[in-house]
Amino acid sequence: MSWKRKDLLGMQDLDAAEIIGVLDTASSMKEIAAREIKKVPTLRGKTVVNLFYESSTRTRTSFEIAGKWLSADVINFSASGSSADKGESLLDTARNIEAMSPDVVVVRHKAAGAPALLARHLRCGVVNAGDGAHEHPTQALLDLMTIREKKGHLEGLNVTIVGDITHSRVARSDIHGMRKMGITVTVAGPPTLIPAQCQELGVKVSHRLEEAIAHADVIVMLRLQHERMQGGFIPSLREYSRVWGLSLAKLEHCRPDVLIMHPGPVNRGVELAPEVADSAYSVILDQVSNGVAVRMAVLYLLAGSKSA
Amino acid sequence: MSLLIKGGRVVDPAGGTDGVQDVWIVDGRIHKVGRGLKAAAGTETVDAAGKVVCPGFIDMHVHLREPGFEYKETIASGTRAAAAGGFTAVACMANTFPVNDNRAVTDYILARAKVEGVVRVYPIGAVTRNLEGRQLAELAELAEAGCVAFSDDGKCVMNAELYRRAMEYALPFGVPVISHAEDCHLGDGAAMHEGLVSTDLGLSGQPAAAEDVMVARDIILAELTGAHLHIAHISTAGAVRLVRDAKARGIRVTAEVTPHHLLLTDEMVRSYDSSCKMAPPLRGKRDVEACVEALVDGTIDCVATDHAPHALSEKEGEFADAANGVVGLETAVPLLLDRLVRPGVLDLATMVTRFSTGPARLLNLPGGSLAPGAAADVTILDLERAWTVDPAAFRSRGRHTPFAGFTGVGAPWMTLVGGLPVPS
Numbered sequence: 001m002s003w004k005r006k007d008l009l010g011m012q013d014l015d016a017a018e019i020i021g022v023l024d025t026a027s028s029m030k031e032i033a034a035r036e037i038k039k040v041p042t043l044r045g046k047t048v049v050n051l052f053y054e055s056s057t058r059t060r061t062s063f064e065i066a067g068k069w070l071s072a073d074v075i076n077f078s079a080s081g082s083s084a085d086k087g088e089s090l091l092d093t094a095r096n097i098e099a100m101s102p103d104v105v106v107v108r109h110k111a112a113g114a115p116a117l118l119a120r121h122l123r124c125g126v127v128n129a130g131d132g133a134h135e136h137p138t139q140a141l142l143d144l145m146t147i148r149e150k151k152g153h154l155e156g157l158n159v160t161i162v163g164d165i166t167h168s169r170v171a172r173s174d175i176h177g178m179r180k181m182g183i184t185v186t187v188a189g190p191p192t193l194i195p196a197q198c199q200e201l202g203v204k205v206s207h208r209l210e211e212a213i214a215h216a217d218v219i220v221m222l223r224l225q226h227e228r229m230q231g232g233f234i235p236s237l238r239e240y241s242r243v244w245g246l247s248l249a250k251l252e253h254c255r256p257d258v259l260i261m262h263p264g265p266v267n268r269g270v271e272l273a274p275e276v277a278d279s280a281y282s283v284i285l286d287q288v289s290n291g292v293a294v295r296m297a298v299l300y301l302l303a304g305s306k307s308a
Numbered sequence: 309m310s311l312l313i314k315g316g317r318v319v320d321p322a323g324g325t326d327g328v329q330d331v332w333i334v335d336g337r338i339h340k341v342g343r344g345l346k347a348a349a350g351t352e353t354v355d356a357a358g359k360v361v362c363p364g365f366i367d368m369h370v371h372l373r374e375p376g377f378e379y380k381e382t383i384a385s386g387t388r389a390a391a392a393g394g395f396t397a398v399a400c401m402a403n404t405f406p407v408n409d410n411r412a413v414t415d416y417i418l419a420r421a422k423v424e425g426v427v428r429v430y431p432i433g434a435v436t437r438n439l440e441g442r443q444l445a446e447l448a449e450l451a452e453a454g455c456v457a458f459s460d461d462g463k464c465v466m467n468a469e470l471y472r473r474a475m476e477y478a479l480p481f482g483v484p485v486i487s488h489a490e491d492c493h494l495g496d497g498a499a500m501h502e503g504l505v506s507t508d509l510g511l512s513g514q515p516a517a518a519e520d521v522m523v524a525r526d527i528i529l530a531e532l533t534g535a536h537l538h539i540a541h542i543s544t545a546g547a548v549r550l551v552r553d554a555k556a557r558g559i560r561v562t563a564e565v566t567p568h569h570l571l572l573t574d575e576m577v578r579s580y581d582s583s584c585k586m587a588p589p590l591r592g593k594r595d596v597e598a599c600v601e602a603l604v605d606g607t608i609d610c611v612a613t614d615h616a617p618h619a620l621s622e623k624e625g626e627f628a629d630a631a632n633g634v635v636g637l638e639t640a641v642p643l644l645l646d647r648l649v650r651p652g653v654l655d656l657a658t659m660v661t662r663f664s665t666g667p668a669r670l671l672n673l674p675g676g677s678l679a680p681g682a683a684a685d686v687t688i689l690d691l692e693r694a695w696t697v698d699p700a701a702f703r704s705r706g707r708h709t710p711f712a713g714f715t716g717v718g719a720p721w722m723t724l725v726g727g728l729p730v731p732s
Binding site for chain 1: 515580
């Protein structure tokens with residue numbers, strides 16, 4: 001495939017052929033994880049900077065492993081809080097990093113649009129590892145990869161995304177990516193957690209969990225942030241869990257081959273009952289493994305493929 | 309001191325004039341308007357053939373930032389921007405540092421304007437002390453010192469009891485209370501308008517209802533008190549409907565609209581460009597259409613820019629963290645001429661009314677007319693001049709405008725204050 005982008009900022013920008021290209025590349029990368037010596041020289045001499053303004057364990061680790069298995073030098077740059085708190089602006093930080101000649105900057109930031117801002121100002125590639133409630137494209141790609149592996153195809157499937165759609169970058173990236181691959185997407189949650197004019201994104205909106213998951217091939221459960229009570233979005237975690245948490249009992253009316261996914265970290269007992277998280281329906285750990293493969297593919301496409 | 313503006317098309321809606329006439333100015337006042345005037349020997353002449361001669365434009369909503377925020381703008385730079393944009397007078401909001409909530413600050417602004425300003429400057433006093441929404445500012449003294457209206461602009465007075473008292477207390481001074489109508493709890497912390505675009509971008513949105521509920525409240529309080537309520541920077545279809553209904557019921561309410569709320573929608577925010585960030589935010593298409601319709605039919609009384617300059621460091625960076633506000637003094641008139649007058653949406657006389665007579669009347673200012681005896685504040689337009697918005701060339705210290713790179717035809721050509729052309 002020919003990859004022409006300097007950056008990966010969001011699923012909204014990609015077309016179906018590009019998505020398939022990343023997934024196919026990721027599938028071929030997956031074989032490396034099974035080797036005894038998990039290292040290929042593909043990105044030797046390349047530098048990947050993980051610029052994380054928000055705490056993250058799995059995404060940062062996933063990018064770090066992905067870079068290291070491809071032999072890139074991976075530098076982690078963690079800035080706690082916002083750039084403003086530190087007194088240095090995001091652009092100043094970026095210009096300083098640019099002066100060290102990285103090949104790819106992987107950025108996570110609480111502000112929607114921060115990766116787009118960096119991409120405009122940096123010559124190197126920029127990967128969005130999550131910006132506010134905007135997008136998290138590598139999560140959507142690993143979700144698609146996991147679904148394609150388990151179901152054998154993507155087109156025609158029904159996926160239901162459950163929970164706090166308003167504040168979720170995973171939901172937005174999944175919606176864009178899945179729709180482009182011919183998946184029918186339903187979002188479900190209390191009306192306070194469904195963003196304005198959500199239907200216009202091309203999804204069905206449901207306010208009843210049982211109805212929304214009855215015909216689903218895949219259920220994506222989103223993490224509920226504990227502070228959502230403060231904004232008046234939900235009355236209590238207890239009520240949320242009772243109405244919107246996924247239990248084995250609620251799964252009884254679902255398809256027997258339904259897959260349960262979650263971007264992690266799971267609030268056990270809030271959105272997912274522990275016995276569901278650990279059940280045969282759950283493919284949460286497959287998602288994590290595929291996350292490394294997808295990020296290897298993305299780093300390779302942005303940093304490696306052009307010099308090859 | 310005498311000056312003759314010869315051969316221009318005089319558009320003076322207050323006097324019902326629209327035709328080729330000469331305007332003779334003596335000692336800073338309009339002396340005579342008529343055809344083929346013969347001025348006394350030694351009278352300086354301005355050849356205005358092919359140009360449009362109007363009563364001076366007044367921008368009743370600007371932030372000159374002085375005192376306190378001179379790094380954003382000064383009275384010198386802000387009034388130069390105003391003159392370049394065709395304005396002969398501006399009314400400046402109270403959110404300076406210190407806040408214009410006492411006579412000393414009003415006196416300071418007027419003194420600076422006298423020395424540094426190139427157009428007339430009318431201060432607007434705060435409604436509450438330090439804009440805190442807790443205790444009334446000394447409104448009588450502010451009015452005495454020369455404040456032409458009261459407003460906590462930039463902040464909404466959320467306490468309805470206090471706002472009711474402000475409206476009542478202001479009654480004897482005959483000046484309007486200007487409402488920044490934005491319920492600060494609805495869409496708290498929002499960076500833009502709530503709608504499909506905010507959903508797409510993952511930015512928190514403020515619903516149009518945040519403005520609507522406060523306009524409704526303030527209209528009800530105006531009805532209760534009999535005060536003159538003026539709605540600043542109206543931006544929603546709902547608020548327009550409320551003002552239209554209130555006017556029909558005889559309530560003393562007026563409204564202004566900015567060029568950006570007349571011409572742009574929230575689609576502009578897709579770039580995450582903070583030059584598109586202001587309060588109230590850019591709204592939806594339906595809201596824009598309602599604002600234009602209301603400007604044409606007179607529901608909205610005037611165009612005001614909400615010129616709100618900031619330093620680069622306050623505007624660059626993450627959209628959600630960027631300061632609210634864009635500059636407007638140097639783009640408002642060209643934009644309205646090209647985008648509304650040229651296509652025939654708004655006729656020229658109505659545009660002149662909304663920029664001059666409208667604000668002059670509602671703030672009780674001299675101006676807004678070319679009648680003999682009136683102060684000779686004159687805006688002359690060149691309807692054929694092509695322009696491109698280039699922020700680097702602004703007189704204002706602020707550089708952030710959503711209109712950068714826009715092109716069009718029709719612009720101010722000369723601005724006269726008290727009969728004297730302001731040098732460009």
